[in-house]
Amino acid sequence: MEAQQIKALFLLNLKSFFSLEQIVNTLLIFCTGFLWNYYVNENIIINMSVMYFLFFPKLCSPFNETRVPRMYLIYPINFKSVVILKDLFNTFFFILYLIFLYIFNLFLRSEHYGIWDVFIYFFFSVIPLTMLCNYIFYKNYGQTYNVLKYVVLSMLIIFSVSSITFLSVKYLPTLINIVIIFIFFYMWYKNHLNYSKLIFKEGE
Amino acid sequence: MILDYMIELTGLVKKYNKIHALQGITLNINSHKIFGLVGPNGAGKSTIINIIAGLINKTAGQIKLIGLEINSNNYVYKQRLGFVLEKYILIEKLTGKEYLFFASRMYNVEETNINNRINELLEVFELSDKGNTLIEDYSLGMKKKLAFAAAIIHNPKILFLDEPFENVDPISRKKMKDILKRMKEKGATVFITSHALAEVEDFCDEVAIINKGKIVYQSETKDIRNKIKNEVTKETYQSLEEIFIDLTTDKDENDKTLSWI
Numbered sequence: 142m143e144a145q146q147i148k149a150l151f152l153l154n155l156k157s158f159f160s161l162e163q164i165v166n167t168l169l170i171f172c173t174g175f176l177w178n179y180y181v182n183e184n185i186i187i188n189m190s191v192m193y194f195l196f197f198p199k200l201c202s203p204f205n206e207t208r209v210p211r212m213y214l215i216y217p218i219n220f221k222s223v224v225i226l227k228d229l230f231n232t233f234f235f236i237l238y239l240i241f242l243y244i245f246n247l248f249l250r251s252e253h254y255g256i257w258d259v260f261i262y263f264f265f266s267v268i269p270l271t272m273l274c275n276y277i278f279y280k281n282y283g284q285t286y287n288v289l290k291y292v293v294l295s296m297l298i299i300f301s302v303s304s305i306t307f308l309s310v311k312y313l314p315t316l317i318n319i320v321i322i323f324i325f326f327y328m329w330y331k332n333h334l335n336y337s338k339l340i341f342k343e344g345e
Numbered sequence: 346m347i348l349d350y351m352i353e354l355t356g357l358v359k360k361y362n363k364i365h366a367l368q369g370i371t372l373n374i375n376s377h378k379i380f381g382l383v384g385p386n387g388a389g390k391s392t393i394i395n396i397i398a399g400l401i402n403k404t405a406g407q408i409k410l411i412g413l414e415i416n417s418n419n420y421v422y423k424q425r426l427g428f429v430l431e432k433y434i435l436i437e438k439l440t441g442k443e444y445l446f447f448a449s450r451m452y453n454v455e456e457t458n459i460n461n462r463i464n465e466l467l468e469v470f471e472l473s474d475k476g477n478t479l480i481e482d483y484s485l486g487m488k489k490k491l492a493f494a495a496a497i498i499h500n501p502k503i504l505f506l507d508e509p510f511e512n513v514d515p516i517s518r519k520k521m522k523d524i525l526k527r528m529k530e531k532g533a534t535v536f537i538t539s540h541a542l543a544e545v546e547d548f549c550d551e552v553a554i555i556n557k558g559k560i561v562y563q564s565e566t567k568d569i570r571n572k573i574k575n576e577v578t579k580e581t582y583q584s585l586e587e588i589f590i591d592l593t594t595d596k597d598e599n600d601k602t603l604s605w606i
Contacts, residue, residue: 145450145454214398216423217423217451218420
């Protein structure tokens with residue numbers, strides 16, 4: 142990939158991140174996160190992961206335009222590199238987002254979890270999960286989009302939900318909490334799946 | 346190296362489940378040519394361009410562009426191609442200018458040339474005052490012009506244009522044609538799909554008619570009026586439209602009319 146192409150993609154993602162739509166989304170997420178943090182769940186780690194999954198589909202495609210990924214294919218660029226680059230951008234922007242959120246939390250709470258808790262959780266579970274999902278979705282671009290991928294993804298989601306539910310139950314055993322997590326996961330799963338289907342639809 | 350053809354399609358097949366969208370398309374197109382592909386809706390015109398663009402995979406067949414065989418793992422060849430696709434490929438949340446910057450960088454246009462080219466293109470297509478407007482606020486014609494500008498910003502050797510003149514005003518249409526003619530004179534090959542038969546006949550050097558995934562007619566446009574229509578009377582066709590209707594219309598269906606009108 143040429144430096145100019147990286148620049149073009151970076152600027153596109155940057156613009157996407159700071160678009161009005163994204164800022165409004167971020168503010169909504171901040172408010173939801175704050176309210177949830179305050180009234181429902183005191184575990185900042187769970188808040189972070191749920192908000193990440195809520196935020197992920199937006200970061201996944203610039204301006205949430207479902208047709209954008211196909212557009213890359215007309216350019217002289219390796220599509221796999223684009224996906225990896227987007228993962229890096231997502232990670233970079235999400236770290237920025239985490240920092241904002243952490244500072245925000247410092248002001249709001251007298252007791253809080255250490256930043257290392259957040260980052261360790263993030264680096265060892267959310268990033269690998271995201272990368273794995275992307276790999277599953279994109280590695281066979283244009284090839285047969287078989288059922289196996291859905292099965293693997295479902296297993297991953299069930300596994301992640303179980304882990305988070307376990308944490309959630311440990312800290313705040315409420316049914317509402319579990320339901321909210323399921324809703325967020327479902328939203329992420331549905332968005333991501335639709336997005337991928339659009340890419341693969343005509344390639345089948 | 347002297348190339349036989351700029352575009353070579355051999356036995357191109359595309360199946361969607363049980364539907365045969367393309368049934369062994371073979372086309373050879375030289376440089377310095379504007380080639381028009383016409384056909385009814387769903388005949389397979391856009392499928393050919395989408396396969397070449399890499400948006401969909403072929404089921405079988407061979408594609409050679411500028412002498413190089415292309416496949417899904419090869420993307421470098423796209424540096425020398427430009428595309429205007431049927432479905433707009435624009436990023437609507439960018440401004441026209443930002444999109445042209447994006448496209449020129451993706452095509453590796455030299456950074457020092459980018460500004461000049463963008464300003465020239467916006468000026469030629471009368472989009473200068475809309476350069477900083479979001480694409481989502483553009484009219485259909487403006488979007489088409491912008492897509493065309495992005496397709497030629499890197500001065501490609503082959504252009505694939507799917508309905509390039511649709512929704513475009515006559516003045517811009519003429520400008521687009523002039524640019525394409527100039528590119529042709531400099532050795533480029535232009536591949537156009539269209540429904541505007543008179544325009545294709547007038548503008549293209551060669552034409553092919555595709556119907557139900559097969560090429561049913563191909564000739565140079567100057568030879569259209571020499572094609573025999575009736576072997577007995579030796580009457581010839583008078584336009585591409587006549588040939589088109591003759592070759593793509595089912596005789597029984599042609600007689601069908603609406604019972605209530």
